[in-house]
Amino acid sequence: MSVGGERSRRFLAERARSMRASEIRELLKLTEGRDIISLAGGLPDPQTFPREELAEIARRVIIERGNQALQYSPTLGVTEFRRVLKEFLSSHGVTVNSGDDVIVTTGSQEALYLIAKVFVDPGDVVFVEAPTYLAALNAFRHYGAYFKSAPLDDEGMRTDVLEERIKEARREGRRLKLIYTIPTSQNPSGVTMSLERRKHLLELAEEYDLLVVEDDPYSFFTFEPVEAEPLKTLDKSGRVIYLGTLSKILSPGLRIGWALAESWVVTALELAKQSVDLHSSTLSQFIAAEAMRKGLVDKTVEKARTIYKEKRDVMLESLEEYFPNSCRWTRPVGGLFIFAYLPEGLDTKAMLPEAIERGVAYVPGASFFAEGGGENTMRLNFSYPTKEQIREGIRRLGLLIKEKVGG
Ligand SMILES: Cc1ncc(COP(=O)(O)O)c(C=O)c1O
Structure with missing residues (x-):
């Protein structure tokens, strides 16, 4: 989403014309209401809400x-x-x-x-x-x-x-x-x-x-x-x-x-x-x-820590099991995300529609790089999906990547 059209050119301030919707928000819209495993967002697990x-x-x-x-x-x-x-x-x-x-x-x-x-x-x-x-x-x-x-x-x-x-x-x-x-x-x-x-x-x-x-x-x-x-x-x-x-x-x-x-x-x-x-x-x-x-905040923190640690571990195990050896990924000590690096030459933005077709979404990494690059990277969220969804989502992504790299 961006702002455009004749009226907007006439009336919008210079500042507003360069505004772009965050790719993440656009993407979340694309998956809304569909039966898609989303590893794309950054939402907390509602189970943590007291x-x-x-x-x-x-x-x-x-x-x-x-x-x-x-x-x-x-x-x-x-x-x-x-x-x-x-x-x-x-x-x-x-x-x-x-x-x-x-x-x-x-x-x-x-x-x-x-x-x-x-x-x-x-x-x-x-x-x-x-x-x-x-x-x-x-x-x-x-x-x-x-x-x-x-x-x-x-x-x-x-x-x-x-x-x-x-x-x-x-x-x-x-x-x-x-x-x-x-x-x-x-x-x-x-x-x-x-x-x-x-x-x-x-x-x-x-x-x-x-x-x-x-x-x-x-x-x-x-x-x-x-x-x-x-x-x-x-x-x-x-x-x-x-x-x-x-x-x-x-x-x-x-x-x-x-x-x-x-x-x-x-x-x-x-x-x-x-x-x-x-x-x-x-x-x-x-x-x-x-x-x-x-x-109550400290209590919520303890709950979040337990839930997210388990989910992180499931994602790490699934990556180990399903992603090809030519990929690498981070091992976070906290937070909500794992960042994966696919083999050079793979473009995660171009691959996304295929992933969505197979019922799984992620965020292509390139938009997180201020000066360009990162086309072969993806951000994977483990806080919001269930453990089963994490496992299945990573399995589907792994298959897709293997098809691309033939590994
Ligand atoms: C690094 C970082 N900064 C800021 C925010 C914004 O969070 P909020 O506006 O909900 O406090 C987020 C949310 O995910 C984040 O990851």
Whole structure:
């Protein structure tokens, strides 16, 4: 989906003309209502939603505190929720400095958008991982970001390449702004950045005077212990803007995310947010505060950890069994995705209609690469489908790939 036609050319702003629908959303539409095993989306398993407890909290909040919970609230967020949130983050190893502040956003997606809006002028360089989260690329694109990317390996972003790309951008006389990274259980790759790389990334940010956007939806429910601390905690010079969300640890429908950063950053985001949506849902924030206080988020995290670990294992076993030896894939310690690399020459975008024909969908990997490439890659989601669907979906895909490569 894109915007076009004579009227649109006459009336739409330059900015809006370049808008494109995310390939993932288009794809999900294609599979809607059909009997297709979707390994394409990124939805949490509804089994993780604590329905009864949330219903009880919502009822109590509305009946007992409805005058505030159903009312407008400050742009920064409901004061009580922001206090509980800071405590939650501190108790989960995310350092909150005295000069920091937190703003509640409508999912972390809004935080990404606000960051693009307040920091990116056309042509400003944003350094990203290759591959990286598509909706972040689109938010930065909207404000004219110029991307330079560094590939990932088993230890996360190749910071040696990042350094080269930074130097290159400087030589080209560009204005350098941000490094955007998802250090833990990266989307789409599932890779986690090592401690050494995290430190190197922060050194580079310091040396070349860059801000770092740490997008962290997944570190709360890793299936195996991760030695590395958040960049926000390792950061000694206030360069990290830390983004989080309740989407994967309570419910995405509440649309609660946040940005934690030095207060000047939060003030800029607050001013930008005023004209976007005034504030995020007051009711959701009251519910979220209660859920955090009662330990419901931690309980949900434990449940998610168990469910997703099992599903990840089923996907890994199925890949081992059904994909040809010429393929490789990541082994994520958390998150919702495995990223597969097919033999060079195979084009996963071209192959998708055939896969859908056989009743299985995935996301072609190329759109996650800001500077092109990745045509032979695919993102596979294991959180939403059942274990049986994962096994069957991977079996069907494996067969299709084997036919293509003759292996
Ligand atoms: C890396 C990353 N960032 C941000 C988001 C946005 O999440 P939300 O807006 O639901 O908080 C997602 C969702 O999947 C994600 O994977």
